[in-house]
Amino acid sequence: MLGDEFIEIASSAVEEAGEPSYRVDQLRRWLYERTPQSFKDMEGLPLSLREHLDKIFVLHPLDHDLEQVSEDGTRKFLWKQGREGGRIESVLIPDGDRTTYCISTQSGCPVKCTFCATGYGGFSGNLSAGEIIDQVVQIRSLSRQAPTNLVFMGMGEPLLNFDDLLRSLSILTDPRQLGIGARRITVSTVGIPERIRQLSQAFPQVKLALSIHAADPALRDELVPLNL
Numbered sequence: 001m002l003g004d005e006f007i008e009i010a011s012s013a014v015e016e017a018g019e020p021s022y023r024v025d026q027l028r029r030w031l032y033e034r035t036p037q038s039f040k041d042m043e044g045l046p047l048s049l050r051e052h053l054d055k056i057f058v059l060h061p062l063d064h065d066l067e068q069v070s071e072d073g074t075r076k077f078l079w080k081q082g083r084e085g086g087r088i089e090s091v092l093i094p095d096g097d098r099t100t101y102c103i104s105t106q107s108g109c110p111v112k113c114t115f116c117a118t119g120y121g122g123f124s125g126n127l128s129a130g131e132i133i134d135q136v137v138q139i140r141s142l143s144r145q146a147p148t149n150l151v152f153m154g155m156g157e158p159l160l161n162f163d164d165l166l167r168s169l170s171i172l173t174d175p176r177q178l179g180i181g182a183r184r185i186t187v188s189t190v191g192i193p194e195r196i197r198q199l200s201q202a203f204p205q206v207k208l209a210l211s212i213h214a215a216d217p218a219l220r221d222e223l224v225p226l227n228l
């Protein structure tokens with residue numbers, strides 16, 4: 001949920017449970033600063049409110065499935081979409097005092113670049129903004145390493161899931177929610193010119209990584225069959 005939308009929906013849930021409005025801020029802090037595994041873990045909130053929230057919201061749309069750790073400390077997380085069962089990958093890359101999360105925007109990828117294993121694996125669908133954000137909050141909770149940088153460079157072409165990319169960027173950068181500086185976020189793309197223009201207008205401080213792959217247009221079309 002976006003910042004204002006979150007306040008509105010959380011306020012109505014808190015009111016339905018008969019709790020005072022200051023519970024909304026307690027709930028916000030639990031969700032975005034502490035990342036519990038379930039509503040039941042939100043100690044300090046009344047049990048009746050936790051049970052009410054558990055009935056009406058899904059806290060984590062992704063199930064943590066597997067984790068692999070490399071010798072250099074890089075951690076690869078595999079998630080399962082509760083709803084449809086698609087598989088999604090994210091990676092945590094430690095580098096001195098930098099911790100970069102590499103997150104996915106799609107399950108598989110429809111572009112099918114000839115050199116890319118994700119493209120070969122087929123395409124199961126776009127991730128919702130909630131599923132994009134859940135990668136960040138669950139990695140932070142599992143690793144206890146907050147991100148200093150975030151790259152949209154996992155599975156999928158972010159600009160082909162544009163609405164949910166924009167929603168997730170709003171939640172990531174909103175100081176009331178995850179509060180990650182826009183300059184610390186990079187969106188990686190094989191290049192969709194109109195969407196690049198729209199992204200730069202909506203989030204001028206977010207960085208862009210454009211993969212060219214070949215200077216010859218015919219060869220590029222072969223390698224990156226976007227058909228634009």
Ligand code: SF4
Binds near residue numbers: 112116
């Ligand atoms: S757009 Fe990216 S994720 Fe998709 S097939 Fe090409 S390189 Fe792989």
